[in-house]
Amino acid sequence: MSKLVPIQSIYCSKEDESRLCSFDTEVISSPTTPLIHPMSRLWLINEGEGTLLLNDKKYHLTKGTLVSVLPWQITDIIEVTSPLQFFVMVYYFDNINEIIKTFYNPDSVHLSVAQSISKTPVIYFDAQNHEQMKRLFFQIKEEINTQSQFSISDPESVLESRGLSNLYITNKLIEILLSFIRAGRTLPTPESSIEASEIFQFLYTHLNEKITLSMLSQKFYMSESAISSYIKKTTGLSFFDLLNEMRVGKTINYLLYTDFTLEELAEILGFVDSAHISKVFLARIGMKANDFRKTYQSIGDKCRIKDRQVFYAIVSYIYRNYAEDLHPKTVSEQFGISPKELNRILLFQVEMNFNDYLNYIRVNRACELLLETDKSILTIALEVGYNTEKTLSRIFLRFRSMTPGNFRRSIELQKNGI
8 A cells, every 4th residue: 555544443433432432324425535444344235236355355345235344344435336325333343242242152162253253354244133232233323313402401311321221222232243243154155365454453353462573573574564554554653652552542442431440450451560651541532531431431230340350361371481491281280170171261362272272372472482592493492381392383284284393494584585
């Protein structure tokens, strides 16, 4: 992309920062320019025909099309055959995703909403299902309109009414997303290929990790300078400024719907400490984080806050102690839970079971050592927690589709421009 891609608002609604979602109707009669969407959104096409470019992949738009745009994806309507009229629903993806996993998944099955949507982000409904989807969109629209009519004369009544209203909207949003996922599973899965535009979504979903240009280079098979240049040319932001922009967006979501302290949020979202999160938030929003929370925080379900703090503690413990001889039994005993519960928590938090998450961290660390040092593969294997070079090679091959030696040689070739 030769021109900067505008980044849309990090709120659902400019009128009310605490609103769970917003509803609009748009009409487009000519091609648009690319947009980066920090907030997730749903488009329901009601009239017209055209072509959408979503993360550099083309999709046909026609009546009955439902499009799901995840946070930090890029959209561009590159062709309009006949004027497009569609509903736009903007919502906090992290909040809805967490509710689906927590309350709509009693059997604790491995349910990845983001991955399911990413595989098939565009669904085509027949006339009957299109009408059903329109009804769901209209029900949310009516509820949003109702929220604006709450009387401020009775603050307690407003809080209760707002809570019930958000619960209603949440249920409708979840119904739409689950219908979307179920419809998508009946479609053939497109061939997977890594696109540069997917860098943004990868960053957004890995903010709690130590993200470096080196890590991205390994993931996307691009040089660090090429990635840095792509981010700058696309957004106008440096790599670190983009990370801060994403983290601020997630910080807003947590401030609105949880009571995590700034110290806890700093660890969860990858900030250095609470002072760092405060500085970045103030510079970007113009308001202190705690003042923002007091002003805008919505009444919400707080019953699982303590549980979630334990969840993050478990994830952080494995992340920091990956080189130790970790096993599900010993880690679960440390936190007073069963190995089954440990796996359930990890599937919820990082969408991987214990062994996959531990190996994922170890392989990432091995990649760094392969690139940044001349240490032997055996030495690296021992440093990241494996007893033999053969074990590292076997697991490395599963995660990276190549051996550690081939990985080191291929990245060196890229750096040398060969």
